Amino acid sequence: MSIHLVSFVGHLAFFLTAISFVVKDIVVLRILAIFSSVAAIFYNYFHPMGSPDWIPLSWCIIFALINVWRVCQIYTEKYQVSLSSIELEMLDTSFSNFNPVEFAKLMRASHWESVDASTTLTKENEVPEKLYFVQNGSILVTRDAKEIARISDGTFIGEMSFINDSRASATTTTLTSTKLVAWDRLALDQLLSRNPTLSILLKHSISVDLTKKIKGQPDPI
Template sequence: MLTVALFFFANILFCLAYMVRDMAYLRAITILAAISTLPYFYFQATPLYSAMVWQVAFIVINAFNLTVLLLQRRPVKLSDEEQWLKHTTLRLLKPRKIRRLMQRAERYEVPSGEHLIHQGHELNALLLLLSGEASVKADGQRRAMLQPGDFAGEMSFISGKLTSADVVAEAPVRYIAWPASTLERLYQRDPELKDALQGTIGMDMANKLTR
């Protein structure tokens, strides 16, 4: 009988669903399996409506989660600026994480001679230069130059200590900043982002020491 064959097929699909590792395939196979059980339950001498209701509930739940999963996997088209950061500073981050990070960034522009960071102050944000140059000065002595793609004040930001130097724009500077509270919320939602960003900051420090 066709309904029995469908029920047998549904159970094979359920077994297959337990074998696959990809969550999208698991949910898709589970949905197909649950749909295949409905004719069997309906065409019994007394239709098993309670079983059908539960199967429909499983179908709806899995269909919702499958839709969310597929939306999360959509290819991300980065802007020119995001593409530049992907190939320079944020190489360790996947495109979707870069997009999420950039959407939370606050943008600033300062003229030449303006301070981005003052020595001896608490820094509650992570800064990243997009254009222009800035000098790092400790006690009035220039220690380093920051270029587009460089983080600024990352040591103090990570350690929580007061800033050890001034960062002054040598030309008009555009930069973005992530307040500590914003990053903390992102980290709570995506722990992998924290690891990738900390690795990126470490690479940035190494590049500066090399320069």
């Protein structure tokens, strides 16, 4: 085996490892790690010193198998996910930073609520028990009994109270029959503490929603 070819493959193994450190997609990262391990296996088997270097070669085989197993597991979970048409619409719009598996985990911790008009969701200066996402409906936002905004589909309610663990800065009341996704705060806190990635993704979705509200002038609740 040409020493130049073996050396090239050795450099390729380290190059692929370096690239894997900067990619954000976990599947791409693991696929790069697999190819890096395969290149390292080739290099260590046809080692320039003339005989296989079995210690790194053995570990590279183990690393490759672990990453193959994890990639298969990720794709298996992905194809086992079952989302309704409404949930898929939410995923495509307000939760587009989630992948289907992560979004399914978040939705399993929630429940749907259908409420009539004039239902109070949060009360000013009280700590909300739930974080809401408006799937369909119209909400009146008041402070000191004065209207400050109206919000509708695709927005969170109680998001600032949830993030800051604080009291609601406004009262929210439904203007129409409204369909909501609701998360009990305690259960959601427990889920996010076990899944830091979900916590980051949810806070990103909330931040995007807050940005839209600020541009449209409604105050975060």
